[in-house]
Amino acid sequence: MLSGFLPATNILADVDLYILLAYIVGIFILAQVVSRRKSSEALTSKGYFLAGNQLPWWAIGASLIAANISAEQIIGMSGSGFRIGLAIASYEWMAAITLIIVGKYFLPVFIKNGVMTMPGFLEQRFGPSVKYLMAVFWLVLYVFVNLTSILWLGATAISGVTGVEPIYAIVAIGIFALAYQINGGLKAVALTDIVQVALLILGGLIIVYISFSKIGGDAGVMGGLHTLYTRFPEHFDMILSKDSPFYKDLPGIAVLVGGLWIMNISYWGFNQYIIQRALAAKSLNEAQKGIAFAAYLKLLMPVIVVFPGLAALILAPNIEKADHAYPAMMQLLPSGLLGLVFAALVAAIIASLASKINSISTIFTLDVVAPLKKDIPDQKLVTIGRIASVVSVIVAMAVAQPLLGKTDQAFQFIQEFTGFFTPGIVVIFALGMFWKRCSTAGAFVAVAASVILSTIAKYVLPDVPFMDRVGYVFLASLALCVLVSLIVPNKKPVSTLTLEGVSFKTSTAFNILAIGVVIVLVALYGLLW
Numbered sequence: 437m438l439s440g441f442l443p444a445t446n447i448l449a450d451v452d453l454y455i456l457l458a459y460i461v462g463i464f465i466l467a468q469v470v471s472r473r474k475s476s477e478a479l480t481s482k483g484y485f486l487a488g489n490q491l492p493w494w495a496i497g498a499s500l501i502a503a504n505i506s507a508e509q510i511i512g513m514s515g516s517g518f519r520i521g522l523a524i525a526s527y528e529w530m531a532a533i534t535l536i537i538v539g540k541y542f543l544p545v546f547i548k549n550g551v552m553t554m555p556g557f558l559e560q561r562f563g564p565s566v567k568y569l570m571a572v573f574w575l576v577l578y579v580f581v582n583l584t585s586i587l588w589l590g591a592t593a594i595s596g597v598t599g600v601e602p603i604y605a606i607v608a609i610g611i612f613a614l615a616y617q618i619n620g621g622l623k624a625v626a627l628t629d630i631v632q633v634a635l636l637i638l639g640g641l642i643i644v645y646i647s648f649s650k651i652g653g654d655a656g657v658m659g660g661l662h663t664l665y666t667r668f669p670e671h672f673d674m675i676l677s678k679d680s681p682f683y684k685d686l687p688g689i690a691v692l693v694g695g696l697w698i699m700n701i702s703y704w705g706f707n708q709y710i711i712q713r714a715l716a717a718k719s720l721n722e723a724q725k726g727i728a729f730a731a732y733l734k735l736l737m738p739v740i741v742v743f744p745g746l747a748a749l750i751l752a753p754n755i756e757k758a759d760h761a762y763p764a765m766m767q768l769l770p771s772g773l774l775g776l777v778f779a780a781l782v783a784a785i786i787a788s789l790a791s792k793i794n795s796i797s798t799i800f801t802l803d804v805v806a807p808l809k810k811d812i813p814d815q816k817l818v819t820i821g822r823i824a825s826v827v828s829v830i831v832a833m834a835v836a837q838p839l840l841g842k843t844d845q846a847f848q849f850i851q852e853f854t855g856f857f858t859p860g861i862v863v864i865f866a867l868g869m870f871w872k873r874c875s876t877a878g879a880f881v882a883v884a885a886s887v888i889l890s891t892i893a894k895y896v897l898p899d900v901p902f903m904d905r906v907g908y909v910f911l912a913s914l915a916l917c918v919l920v921s922l923i924v925p926n927k928k929p930v931s932t933l934t935l936e937g938v939s940f941k942t943s944t945a946f947n948i949l950a951i952g953v954v955i956v957l958v959a960l961y962g963l964l965w
Contacts, residue, residue, distance in 0.1 A: 447597055447767055452775025459635070459779040463628060463786070464616055470627040471620020481806075481817040484621035485798040486552060486716040495626045496726025499713045499791070500535075501733045502629035505636060506788030509741050510781060511589040514765075515758035517745025520682040521671030522964065525738035526691040527700075529957055532734040534700040536950045539714075539727035540942050542705045545869050547720045548938045554708045554865075555803040561868040562876045563930040564807065569883065571803040573857065574708060575796060581853060582709075582792050583832035584839050589759065590785035591836070596763030597778055603837060609782070610833045613789035618822050622716055622798075625790045632787040633733070639780020640740025642773055647747035647765050664746055671746060674964040687901035692961070695855070695906030702858035706865045709795035724942060728949040735956055796828045797821035855902050856894075859910035860886025863917050868933070871921075876930060878921030885913045 448456075482488060491499075516524040551557045555574065559567035591605035598605075617625050645657055652659025665672050676686050690696065704710055717723035745761040752764035762781075769777055801821040806812060812820075860883040867874040867882075889909045893900060900908075942950075 447599075448774065448778065449771035451772050452778060455772070455775030456779050456782065459783065460612065463631065463783070464612075466631065467616050467620060467624040467628050471624035480814045481802065481821075482552075483623070484818045484821065485794070485802065486712070487621070487623040487626055489716055490623075490718055491626050491713065491716045491722075491726075492718065493722045493725035493729060494630060496713045496717055496723060497729030497733065498633040499626040499629040500710060500726065500730040501737075502625075502632045502636070502784070502787035503709050503713065503791035504788070505633075505737060505741065506586045506590070506784050509737070510640075510784055511593050511759050511762050512585075513738075513741040514745035514748070514762035515760070516685075517671075517742035518748045518755075518761040519745075519758040520676075520685060521668070521673060522738070522742060522746065523674050523676050523682075523686045523691070525742050526674065526686065526696060528734050528737045528741070529960060530691065530696055531700050531704060532731040532953050533957060534697070534704045535727050535731040535734065536953055537701070538705045538711075539724045539946065540950070541940060542711075542869070543714055543723050543727065544720060544938050544940055545933075545935065546711070546715060547717075547723065548935075549933055551715060553799055553803050554706055554711065555799060557933075558864070558868070558879075559803075561874075561931050561933045562864070562879045566864070566876060566879050566883075567803060569880075570861075571799055574799055575804075577854070577857070578709070578792050578796050578799075579828050579832055580835065580839070583789065583796075583828065584836040586785060586789045586792065587832055587836040588839070590782075590789070592759060593763050593766075593781055593785075596760065597766055597774075606833050606836055609785055609789065610829045613786045614793060614825060614829045616786060617790040617794055618825055621818075621821075622712065622794050625787070625794055626713060626716065629787055632783040635776075635780045635783045636787075637733075637736070637740065639777040639783075640744075643762075643765055643769065643777050644739060644743045644747070646769055646773070647744060647751060650768060651747060651750050660747070664749065668746070668749055671749065672964060674961055684899075684901040685903075687904050690901065690903050690907065695903040695908075695910070698862050698906050698910045699855065699858055699903070701866075702854075702861045706861055708799055709791045712795055712798065721943060724946050728946055728953075731949070731953050735953070793825045793829060797824040800824040855906045856887055856890040857883075858886075859890070859906055859913050860884075862910060863913045867914075867917060867921075869935075871918075872931075873921055873925065874917065875921040875924060875926045877924040877926075878917040878919075881920045882913045882917035885909070885916050889913070 480488070513524055513527070546557065549557070549560060551560070555567045555571040558570055587606045587610055588602070590609050591602040594600060594605040594609070595602045648657040648660030650660070651663050652661070655662070670680070675688055675691065676683050677688065687694070714723040714727060717726060744765045748755065748761035748764055751768065752761065755761060755764050766774060766777055798821065801817050801824060805820055806817060863882040863886070864879040868879070886909055889912055890905060893905045893909065894902070
């Protein structure tokens, strides 16, 4: 019996383990099949890191969500839903409109200029110095924040269901995610993500349906929702008032007009493991359709990643940590369905982890190693990328528990940490694209000011919500970048970036979908204000 190999605290029956095993074997085989090359087709760095620019819209949209929704969202946002309430959904819903902006205004610039990586864009615009600075920053961020958070929160969920020690779960998911994508690169990840996302949505809806039905009794899911709203009305406020104990996490109207915009634009517009999917599209139109598809999936995500945390308010009110809310809800599921939901959670963890691993290898190989020796053969670059993947996973597995083991709300920790850097990132990319006089010195000052001012503000003005701090630091970094660019212009032209021939006109279908996103958001915030 398979369940006999797990600790006594394991809640998985044999049928659940068989479902999980079927998923693991099936997705691994599928990844190898879809990434196979023809016998006459050579292995190239572009084919490995950008899927040969052949991704269709559905793969782009699904892969964007799979890269984004992982343990840090499912476990972390459920935990924040339990502690804060539905207001945390603003990260998801505001991301939908951000994606539309990225598709209309940023993608045309990137694709027209043949951008393969975000550090590569900075090299085109500001020269190699800014490129190397930000390449190192992103590598550190992806390994020590993104990989570690997925590994730890994923291990927390797996441990809560199976009873396996978190360290063993960390090693297991790290090795599988590495093996899953190391042969085929981005193509293996992106072309299987439609399966991963479908499983994620199905599993999420199952856990919400069953948990809310338990709360609602004879009144069903809607009865459960009504009970939660009646007993915990403060958990349904989308805009928190200043007297809320969580105002520092989500400072009122700032989630609509303040620093959350900066966080979202940085994440969805200038983040390698996100934008890499769109850069691998067959065409700009295909990339924009994929972006619009992802925007609608983001509108659905709060139901899957926040609602379980709300259900835990009644079904598991005494959990030790907020991040235990989602695993607690999983324990309510009957055999069979538990296996399916558990497989969906593992799918989300693996898909997102594989995406980060692939982007780490892409940046390290194309932006750090390749420029040092121009004549490195393509196949050797791919080998270097694979080695970088292995090293990054080993490092992340070693530090995951020490970094995040004592954190109550890991999602909020991640947001605040990245908030130190995002103002400067948005400044240098936005001005780099749309203001010709932005200089290399100005870019350096913007990045430095972002970190320095954020650090000062955190410790000198501790009562200022971090999201407000992000907005204030953005404005200050923007002003400093403009000022320094005017005082210290580039002595000689360094930019090879061009807006010539770039069209920001989008298709009728994209425009209709964009209007639809706006209408849904207006309705949601109007209803839950």
